């Protein structure tokens with residue numbers, strides 16, 4: 001494969017385990033590393049024109065990629081160098097920018113509204129698609145508009161109202177549109193207060209979440225329970241799992257994080273298939289004890305044994 005832009009790195013047969021926080025997943029046909037909107041805007045139309053099958057990932061922090069190789073290309077839209085422009089309290093940021101880099105940038109400039117995403121791994125694009133956030137606040141709350149590329153390669157702009165943000169969800173999960181960049185409208189705040197809050201959030205995350213260097217995972221596996229459910233108001237899926245005895249479950253090298261029943265971590269010898277099977281067991285124990293259907297937050301990518309064929313796609 002040859003793209004005109006020589007700054008775009010193409011890695012043939014890239015191992016997905018190197019590009020996911022779970023450290024799981026076989027190879028793909030090739031990985032196209034895009035860091036800037038310009039690189040992405042060249043790559044996507046090219047892949048469509050050449051009829052190359054592809055999927056797009058960001059930081060790979062919400063994925064379980066299969067043990068079987070993927071028969072497609074993977075566009076990785078992610079960068080270590082934040083692509084952010086400031087105009088007063090308005091920020092324009094590339095979808096490839098790391099979410100925590102954005103939170104840090106805003107805190108340092110005394111801009112309030114995005115500090116809740118401090119320490120969440122992954123890209124701004126991935127965060128917008130899944131309306132990432134914490135403590136009742138999420139990225140969709142401060143978003144004004146996004147630049148998108150449709151699965152057909154058409155560039156368009158969408159306003160926040162069109163994205164239908166709800167808890168950990170947006171219309172983008174259905175449309176498959178790619179987030180090229182986003183405009184955020186923030187409030188003036190105090191640099192010192194924001195920085196102190198940031199430090200607090202980081203310390204709390206450190207004490208509650210796995211250390212990705214030694215305990216690879218994809219964060220919370222299931223969404224918290226919707227207010228409309230039998231739980232009455234949104235409650236932690238981890239609580240239901242804990243009550244249903246989920247912490248004792250284990251399949252192969254896939255185990256439950258001892259401090260949090262809703263997080264699967266990879267231990268020695270873990271395969272992606274183990275994670276898939278453990279997640280089924282977790283959902284089953286909660287169904288049996290509470291008659292409650294847990295909804296998955298993490299995306300499976302590729303093929304898993306026993307997965308119903310009617311939901312079999314590359315990402316679901």
Ligand SMILES: Cc1cc2nc3c(=O)[nH]c(=O)nc-3n(C[C@H](O)[C@H](O)[C@H](O)COP(=O)(O)OP(=O)(O)OC[C@H]3O[C@@H](n4cnc5c(N)ncnc54)[C@H](O)[C@@H]3O)c2cc1C
Pocket residue numbers: 021056057058059060061062063077095096120121122123124125126127128129130131132133134172177178179180209210212217218219220299315
């Ligand atoms: C330790 C840990 C803690 C976490 N804590 C939280 C938390 O507190 N709150 C929270 O909400 N989440 C949390 N997560 C989950 C995860 O970090 C977020 O969901 C994150 O926003 C995913 O972004 P990503 O770039 O890694 O997406 P990926 O995992 O790469 O992809 C996820 C999905 O988004 C799509 N996608 C990615 N980039 C784009 C783009 N530019 N345009 C269109 N689609 C795209 C992919 O196709 C895929 O369907 C945590 C994860 C970990 C590992």
